[in-house]
Amino acid sequence: MNLVPMTYNVCIRVTGTNSEQCYSIDIPKSNAVTGKTVASLDKLQVEIQSGTAPYQVVVNGILQYETNINNFDVAVKQGDLLEVKTSKICEGTFSKIITLFDAVRAFPNPTSGEFDIYLPTNEDSVSIEIFGVDAKLISNANYSIENGKVHINIAKEPVGIYLVKIKSNPDEIVQIIKK
Structure with a gap:
């Protein structure tokens, strides 16, 4: 289920009786996946700071690998799009357009x-x-x-x-x- 974070009231009725039991269920907002990166000439060091493993490491829409480790390297080029997806869709995706250098x-x-x-x-x-x-x-x-x-x-x-x-x-x- 893809429920929006909020409090839901759920009532259960038994057919043929006047019995009804109601519950309040709180779906908390999940923390978004966050991370930081350090670039070198041909790779990116990634540290995922929050998010649930395993992580899918995707470059330009192509899955590179999956890892349970929150510190990893990935081969990239200038202008690539890095995406790190967690095991929980609700945490979102950590995305970064690669800038290996910002000056000549x-x-x-x-x-x-x-x-x-x-x-x-x-x-x-x-x-x-x-x-x-x-x-x-x-x-x-x-x-x-x-x-x-x-x-x-x-x-x-x-x-x-x-x-x-x-x-x-x-x-x-x-x-x-x-x-």
């Missing part, structure tokens, strides 16, 4: 040549310009964004400081140190 980041930095730029976007591609410290344009290309990141290689460039301009709205500039 480069890693590793310093680099020996290859590095990734992590972008908080759902776009498929991005235009990137790379400048030397002397403001000389070294590269201007479109890059595919895969799993929220762009892979760049400046191994053929000399050691130094480079400025990477990500053409977006607004444009972002990241300083890269090549060692």
